[in-house]
Amino acid sequence: MMLRPALSSIRSLSSCIGNPSFFFRQFFDSETSTYTYLLGDLVSKECILIDPVLEQVARDAQAVQQTGLKLKFALNTHVHADHITGTGLLKKETGCKSVISKCSGAQADLYLEPGDEIKFGQFDLVARPTPGHTNGCMTYVLNSQRCAFTGDALLVRGCGRTDFQEGDAATLYDSVHGEILSLPEDFTLFPAHDYKGWTSTTVREEKLYNPRLSKTKDQFVEIMNNLNLAYPKKIDLAVPANRVCGIQD
Ligand SMILES: N[C@@H](CCC(=O)N[C@@H](CSS)C(=O)NCC(=O)O)C(=O)O
Numbered sequence: 001m002m003l004r005p006a007l008s009s010i011r012s013l014s015s016c017i018g019n020p021s022f023f024f025r026q027f028f029d030s031e032t033s034t035y036t037y038l039l040g041d042l043v044s045k046e047c048i049l050i051d052p053v054l055e056q057v058a059r060d061a062q063a064v065q066q067t068g069l070k071l072k073f074a075l076n077t078h079v080h081a082d083h084i085t086g087t088g089l090l091k092k093e094t095g096c097k098s099v100i101s102k103c104s105g106a107q108a109d110l111y112l113e114p115g116d117e118i119k120f121g122q123f124d125l126v127a128r129p130t131p132g133h134t135n136g137c138m139t140y141v142l143n144s145q146r147c148a149f150t151g152d153a154l155l156v157r158g159c160g161r162t163d164f165q166e167g168d169a170a171t172l173y174d175s176v177h178g179e180i181l182s183l184p185e186d187f188t189l190f191p192a193h194d195y196k197g198w199t200s201t202t203v204r205e206e207k208l209y210n211p212r213l214s215k216t217k218d219q220f221v222e223i224m225n226n227l228n229l230a231y232p233k234k235i236d237l238a239v240p241a242n243r244v245c246g247i248q249d
Pocket residue numbers: 032080081082152158159160161162193195229230231232233234
């Protein structure tokens with residue numbers, strides 16, 4: 001029997017806790033292998049979603065409602081190429097504000113610059129620029145819970161591809177080493193995708209075991225330039241839609 005976690009639409013995690021006021025849930029969209037994260041403050045009731053998927057908006061909105069939380073922000077880590085973001089529809093359905101980096105060039109209610117903070121109740125996410133997969137990629141760091149949401153910049157034992165949009169392997173290497181792998185080694189890292197059954201990792205694990213990023217920069221660039229991956233199936237639909245915050249009308 002293959003020892004692979006069930007790719008259910010809702011996964012629970014015991015990591016990234018330690019404060020009873022912190023609500024955390026990791027969701028999975030099995031069609032696109034995308035993780036969406038719900039983070040909330042159970043005292044103030046404010047919550048946020050990171051990287052929601054259009055087809056899973058009902059699931060996400062239901063989770064928010066069931067927990068008695070109020071959705072303040074729906075954030076994207078970048079302009080995704082493989083799925084349409086759920087932020088446009090979530091805005092309509094919940095009145096939340098959409099958020100993305102200024103550098104992404106995409107439309108949103110709030111634009112993040114490096115070092116900007118997103119507050120939900122007593123918690124603060126700090127935006128760190130991690131370009132290389134796209135120009136506008138941001139990693140969101142939650143220092144209080146010793147974790148970070150890396151989007152496609154860093155995947156478990158992998159990283160985002162660099163062969164379309166504004167992809168650049170050398171830039172990705174520098175930004176992941178400078179902004180993610182420089183975090184304390186015990187920080188838990190949550191990616192936007194996984195294709196092999198992983199749910200999270202740590203800075204220490206990726207420094208030791210990432211088969212791409214643990215190499216020298218020259219070796220990394222060579223690896224990235226020879227991945228020969230098929231284009232994402234939805235890229236022609238997803239990129240233009242995500243530049244305007246997903247489906248809005
Ligand atoms: N088959 C999927 C696309 C898979 C893919 O290209 N994933 C991207 C992130 S989404 S743009 C990636 O960077 N992968 C890195 C890797 O090493 O796999 C589809 O058709 O949507």
